[in-house]
Amino acid sequence: MKKIVLTGDRPTGPLHLGHYVGSLLNRVEMQEIHKQYVMIADIQALTDNFEDPMKVRRNIFEVVKDYISVGIDPSKTTIFLQSQIKEIAELTVFYMNLVTLGRLERNPTVKTEMKQKGFGDSIPVGFLCYPVSQAADITVVKAEIVPVGEDQLPMIEQTNEIVRKFNRLYNTECLKEAEAVLGKAKRLVGIDGAEKAGKSLGNAIFLSDDSDIVKSKVFSMYTDPNHLKVSDPGNIEGNVVFAYLDIFHNDKEEVEALKAHYQKGGLGDVAIKQILYKSLEKLLAPIREKRASVQDVDIYEIIGHGITETRKVTEHTIDEVKDAMSIMKW
Amino acid sequence: MKKIVLTGDRPTGPLHLGHYVGSLLNRVEMQEIHKQYVMIADIQALTDNFEDPMKVRRNIFEVVKDYISVGIDPSKTTIFLQSQIKEIAELTVFYMNLVTLGRLERNPTVKTEMKQKGFGDSIPVGFLCYPVSQAADITVVKAEIVPVGEDQLPMIEQTNEIVRKFNRLYNTECLKEAEAVLGKAKRLVGIDGAEKAGKSLGNAIFLSDDSDIVKSKVFSMYTDPNHLKVSDPGNIEGNVVFAYLDIFHNDKEEVEALKAHYQKGGLGDVAIKQILYKSLEKLLAPIREKRASVQDVDIYEIIGHGITETRKVTEHTIDEVKDAMSIMKW
Numbered sequence: 001m002k003k004i005v006l007t008g009d010r011p012t013g014p015l016h017l018g019h020y021v022g023s024l025l026n027r028v029e030m031q032e033i034h035k036q037y038v039m040i041a042d043i044q045a046l047t048d049n050f051e052d053p054m055k056v057r058r059n060i061f062e063v064v065k066d067y068i069s070v071g072i073d074p075s076k077t078t079i080f081l082q083s084q085i086k087e088i089a090e091l092t093v094f095y096m097n098l099v100t101l102g103r104l105e106r107n108p109t110v111k112t113e114m115k116q117k118g119f120g121d122s123i124p125v126g127f128l129c130y131p132v133s134q135a136a137d138i139t140v141v142k143a144e145i146v147p148v149g150e151d152q153l154p155m156i157e158q159t160n161e162i163v164r165k166f167n168r169l170y171n172t173e174c175l176k177e178a179e180a181v182l183g184k185a186k187r188l189v190g191i192d193g194a195e196k197a198g199k200s201l202g203n204a205i206f207l208s209d210d211s212d213i214v215k216s217k218v219f220s221m222y223t224d225p226n227h228l229k230v231s232d233p234g235n236i237e238g239n240v241v242f243a244y245l246d247i248f249h250n251d252k253e254e255v256e257a258l259k260a261h262y263q264k265g266g267l268g269d270v271a272i273k274q275i276l277y278k279s280l281e282k283l284l285a286p287i288r289e290k291r292a293s294v295q296d297v298d299i300y301e302i303i304g305h306g307i308t309e310t311r312k313v314t315e316h317t318i319d320e321v322k323d324a325m326s327i328m329k330w
Numbered sequence: 331m332k333k334i335v336l337t338g339d340r341p342t343g344p345l346h347l348g349h350y351v352g353s354l355l356n357r358v359e360m361q362e363i364h365k366q367y368v369m370i371a372d373i374q375a376l377t378d379n380f381e382d383p384m385k386v387r388r389n390i391f392e393v394v395k396d397y398i399s400v401g402i403d404p405s406k407t408t409i410f411l412q413s414q415i416k417e418i419a420e421l422t423v424f425y426m427n428l429v430t431l432g433r434l435e436r437n438p439t440v441k442t443e444m445k446q447k448g449f450g451d452s453i454p455v456g457f458l459c460y461p462v463s464q465a466a467d468i469t470v471v472k473a474e475i476v477p478v479g480e481d482q483l484p485m486i487e488q489t490n491e492i493v494r495k496f497n498r499l500y501n502t503e504c505l506k507e508a509e510a511v512l513g514k515a516k517r518l519v520g521i522d523g524a525e526k527a528g529k530s531l532g533n534a535i536f537l538s539d540d541s542d543i544v545k546s547k548v549f550s551m552y553t554d555p556n557h558l559k560v561s562d563p564g565n566i567e568g569n570v571v572f573a574y575l576d577i578f579h580n581d582k583e584e585v586e587a588l589k590a591h592y593q594k595g596g597l598g599d600v601a602i603k604q605i606l607y608k609s610l611e612k613l614l615a616p617i618r619e620k621r622a623s624v625q626d627v628d629i630y631e632i633i634g635h636g637i638t639e640t641r642k643v644t645e646h647t648i649d650e651v652k653d654a655m656s657i658m659k660w
Contacts, residue, residue: 046655047427050499053656060658083657089419093463096456097377101431104455125434125459126426132455133423169380304660325376326383327413328390330634 005030006143006178008039008082011059012049013199015066016206017280018188021247024070026147026183031076037141037310038067040303043082044133047126048117064299066207069291074302080310081303082137087314091136091321096129098165099158104128108154135159140314142176147183156180172324174317189243193222205280207287214284218277223269230268241272249279335360336473336508338369338412341389342379343529345396346536347610348518351577354400356477356513361406367471367640368397370633373412374463377456378447394629396537399621404632410640411633412467417644421466421651426459428495429488434458438484465489470644472506477513486510502654504647519573523552535610537617544614548574548607553599560598571602579609 007027009015015024030036040063045056064079082088104110110131114123138146138159146156156178163175190196190203197204205217221241227234236242236259245255258275261267322329337357339345345354360366370393375386394409412418434440440461444453468476468489476486486508493505520526520533527534535547551571557564566572566589575585588605591597652659
């Protein structure tokens with residue numbers, strides 16, 4: 001049976017190959033099976049980009065272009081903008097009465113991110129309440145499935161606590177618990193060998209990179225620093241080129257043969273990089289082509305359509321929620 | 331010059347004489363001088379009445395009937411319902427990024443109320459964030475004047491901190507600082523002699539009480555427990571009847587004469603209560619009459635009209651705020 005899925009991104013930079021294998025491919029599959037919503041979390045993005053709001057605004061368009069380019073189909077997937085759905089703010093305010101300060105301070109995801117961001121004593125309450133606002137994002141479209149990384153599991157647990165508390169308190173079943181689905185998705189290392197490819201880390205290949213940039217990024221990839229001569233045996237552990245070949249090269253047998261050859265000696269870095277570059281180009285060329293065919297005005301329309309579709313659902317949800325709370329409607 | 335004023339009430343019970351001298355009279359004056367908004371804080375009322383939302387709903391109508399009965403004129407004063415203005419929730423969420431947890435925890439009003447309500451370790455974040463949501467209430471209509479009690483001064487200071495921070499951060503002047511105006515209003519003691527007449531304390535004379543109830547409340551008033559015989563000298567300190575006569579009896583000279591007589595001896599409690607009852611009836615009879623002429627459907631329309639008027643302003647405010655934050659509009 002079709003279920004409602006919610007996923008999304010913060011529009012803080014263009015999407016890269018890490019997103020492609022980590023979430024985009026999954027969404028292209030999901031849209032065939034389920035009713036999928038993809039939320040561009042522009043309000044959330046502003047929380048730590050308030051000094052550069054134009055960056056967020058520009059990246060909304062870049063991110064949606066990336067979606068369309070990889071095959072997310074706006075006739076199947078509803079793409080919407082968090083800032084345009086007032087009902088999310090309304091639910092956030094309602095839910096804030098159902099969650100204690102202590103509970104939020106104990107949320108492991110919040111705790112970890114609070115340390116990472118180094119807020120110290122001056123935590124913005126907006127940041128602390130992030131799990132509450134995420135509960136609003138999820139429940140406003142009545143999402144039943146939320147694809148997440150392992151680190152996000154406590155957030156979904158927090159959402160479901162709120163759902164149960166609300167439904168019990170107001171004797172209703174209008175809110176739905178969501179299931180966190182851990183993706184089978186792979187994590188992609190950075191081209192510099194760092195654990196993660198990140199928008200802001202400067203170590204990612206973007207879906208919108210042109211062919212020359214992809215080439216130069218591939219040729220700058222971290223390999224085996226001790227593999228100095230072609231004839232030397234090379235190490236494939238921690239070798240970024242092989243990590244990418246494992247994921248992006250279609251012929252798995254050829255990859256195994258290349259690995260054996262490289263380990264034995266006689267296969268140079270230039271040669272394997274050339275092979276990887278070709279594999280990536282096979283993937284990226286059609287994405288790039290699709291991207292070039294999409295104008296900003298198309299994106300504007302796609303988002304507008306998604307917002308209209310989403311509002312139909314969220315206005316219904318808020319009506320049900322307010323009914324349950326005995327709030328009249330004027 | 332006409333300024334914008336915001337006041338309001340929590341719809342948790344009908345209004346009483348304490349409200350009349352504490353705020354309602356002031357509003358009847360204000361509406362002639364300024365552009366006045368009166369907000370019924372139904373969302374706020376739900377925070378500690380979630381177990382009985384129908385009480386809040388019923389009292390919205392009672393409170394607005396009280397307004398109309400005392401002369402608040404819906405053609406001069408805009409009466410609106412907090413729950414119907416989505417922009418308040420939107421602003422609340424935006425402002426939460428501008429306020430730190432530490433700052434809220436140091437807010438003296440929050441600190442005091444937190445102790446009073448005995449939350450202990452389980453403070454709902456909604457309660458903690460009350461000053462933020464109040465900042466949203468005030469700024470969404472661009473209020474320049476907020477009549478407050480002394481205990482509410484830190485709340486307005488918090489609002490203005492948020493206004494200054496927002497305007498500085500987004501390089502705008504779209505939000506306005508508000509001036510807290512300490513009312514010249516008097517505080518009314520309870521009929522039992524308690525410091526304050528309160529809705530929930532059972533010691534107040536309601537504007538909607540009928541004549542018999544007013545009489546029985548006046549005759550149950552706390553006077554001087556040692557004034558046993560009419561001929562005894564009586565004490566006017568802490569004597570509720572004289573406290574009320576001071577406020578509600580039109581002839582100040584007569585009140586002074588009564589006080590002298592009572593202190594000397596020879597004036598009985600029944601006599602002074604009879605005088606007070608008549609004074610109160612002079613005030614309350616026309617209010618009661620006006621009240622009887624107003625139907626629920628009129629109130630429904632008055633609120634509906636106020637909401638429409640308010641939305642014109644709040645939609646403009648949120649547009650300006652989102653513009654300042656570079657959030658596009660679809």
